[in-house]
Amino acid sequence: MTRRALISGAGIAGSTLAWQLAGRGWDVTVVEKATGQRSSGNPVDVRDDALRIVEGMGVGDRIRAAATSVQRLVLVDRDGRRVAAVPASAVGGSKQSVEVPRAELAGVLLDAAATRADVRFDDAIAAIEQSATGVTVEFESGGTGDYDLVVGSDGQHSRVRALEFGAEERFAHRLGMFVGTVSAPGAEVDPADMVMLGVPGRSFSLHPSNGIPIGAFIFHSDREYDHRDAAQPAQIVTHAYAGLGWRVPEFVERFIAADDVYFDAVTQIRLDSWSTGRVGLLGDAASSVSLFGDGSSLAIVGARTLADAVAAHPDDPATAFSEYERRHRMLVAPKQRGVRTAAGQVVPRTALGLGTRNLVLRIMHMTRMQSTPLVE
Numbered sequence: 001m002t003r004r005a006l007i008s009g010a011g012i013a014g015s016t017l018a019w020q021l022a023g024r025g026w027d028v029t030v031v032e033k034a035t036g037q038r039s040s041g042n043p044v045d046v047r048d049d050a051l052r053i054v055e056g057m058g059v060g061d062r063i064r065a066a067a068t069s070v071q072r073l074v075l076v077d078r079d080g081r082r083v084a085a086v087p088a089s090a091v092g093g094s095k096q097s098v099e100v101p102r103a104e105l106a107g108v109l110l111d112a113a114a115t116r117a118d119v120r121f122d123d124a125i126a127a128i129e130q131s132a133t134g135v136t137v138e139f140e141s142g143g144t145g146d147y148d149l150v151v152g153s154d155g156q157h158s159r160v161r162a163l164e165f166g167a168e169e170r171f172a173h174r175l176g177m178f179v180g181t182v183s184a185p186g187a188e189v190d191p192a193d194m195v196m197l198g199v200p201g202r203s204f205s206l207h208p209s210n211g212i213p214i215g216a217f218i219f220h221s222d223r224e225y226d227h228r229d230a231a232q233p234a235q236i237v238t239h240a241y242a243g244l245g246w247r248v249p250e251f252v253e254r255f256i257a258a259d260d261v262y263f264d265a266v267t268q269i270r271l272d273s274w275s276t277g278r279v280g281l282l283g284d285a286a287s288s289v290s291l292f293g294d295g296s297s298l299a300i301v302g303a304r305t306l307a308d309a310v311a312a313h314p315d316d317p318a319t320a321f322s323e324y325e326r327r328h329r330m331l332v333a334p335k336q337r338g339v340r341t342a343a344g345q346v347v348p349r350t351a352l353g354l355g356t357r358n359l360v361l362r363i364m365h366m367t368r369m370q371s372t373p374l375v376e
């Protein structure tokens, strides 16, 4: 008997799970609300176990081919004057990690999923009804379907979570920051340098990516934000970045004009349980760590863990979900705890914090590279 799974969200978690579950003999449908692949998002690291998993999916070469080739992190002040430059290796990355634009990673995983699963764009789950033997789902497009289990990998603002677990406010813990990114085809950059402007409470970074540069605004702010209000991102970014020089005005303009930007409040998602009966959550929907916590690698590893658990308990989704949760929580919990420190280091709130961060970077570089001269 072929068992049927429905996955909501064709992001990094959902596509990985679709490929993994279909490979274990499941009939998998993925429903994605976007009309096609998205182009926005900062580069992310695929590291350690996540890298081994994507290699096992046969897409390691494509991911390595899409890798960025940043060699230096250059720090500039509000007018674009250079204050420090250190090799990228001084601030992260390892032999066991590949930095790749989020959109490319999601695209490669989606292509892999589509070879084994039915991927439907421009649709979403409207209602879920569970019984002892299955789950009946109604779609926004009007149809219905019956499944053995349903997984919500539909991101921070998960619909599946809202339908089966409750309102987002109960689980969302905002960190008092926002992140916005915009792709900038044709923007002039040095392909070897990621350049970051830092002033207290705000950063703007320009990443060469692998050909299409990406501008990222990351800043502290406690202002109200409703992700359903499409006008807010442009207003918030314009307001937050007023008065800064260098290339900030150019990229604020690009952000306002682009039709595919990423923008969200930096948030952790925390729930006491990631499943209820035959419905479970994965990736950001279950446990967003926020942008400072390796969310993409965790999403890939979580998808593999869930697929293994489902394969081990094919007729008992509840047990499969709790087995996956028991194992994956051990990875997620320490990442969630470490995020506040990381946030303060990436975007220091004060001039003193900023100066200290820059000094620490220089010292880290000197201690690692004692025998070679400073880049600057």
Ligand SMILES: Cc1cc2nc3c(=O)[nH]c(=O)nc-3n(C[C@H](O)[C@H](O)[C@H](O)COP(=O)(O)OP(=O)(O)OC[C@H]3O[C@@H](n4cnc5c(N)ncnc54)[C@H](O)[C@@H]3O)c2cc1C
Pocket (backbone or CB within 6 Å): 008, 009, 010, 011, 012, 013, 014, 031, 032, 033, 034, 038, 039, 040, 041, 042, 102, 123, 124, 125, 153, 154, 155, 156, 157, 158, 159, 160, 179, 181, 262, 282, 283, 284, 285, 288, 290, 291, 292, 295, 296, 299
């Ligand atoms: C376009 C985009 C850009 C991003 N850029 C950044 C970034 O710059 N910095 C950062 O920290 N994080 C970013 N993220 C989030 C980051 O990708 C995740 O934190 C991480 O990769 C975990 O992945 P995920 O698959 O759980 O969630 P996501 O990558 O968020 O994927 C969720 C998927 O579900 C889809 N979806 C949402 N709601 C529904 C619904 N109701 N029905 C069906 N499908 C739905 C979304 O369109 C998306 O494809 C971005 C996410 C997206 C979608």
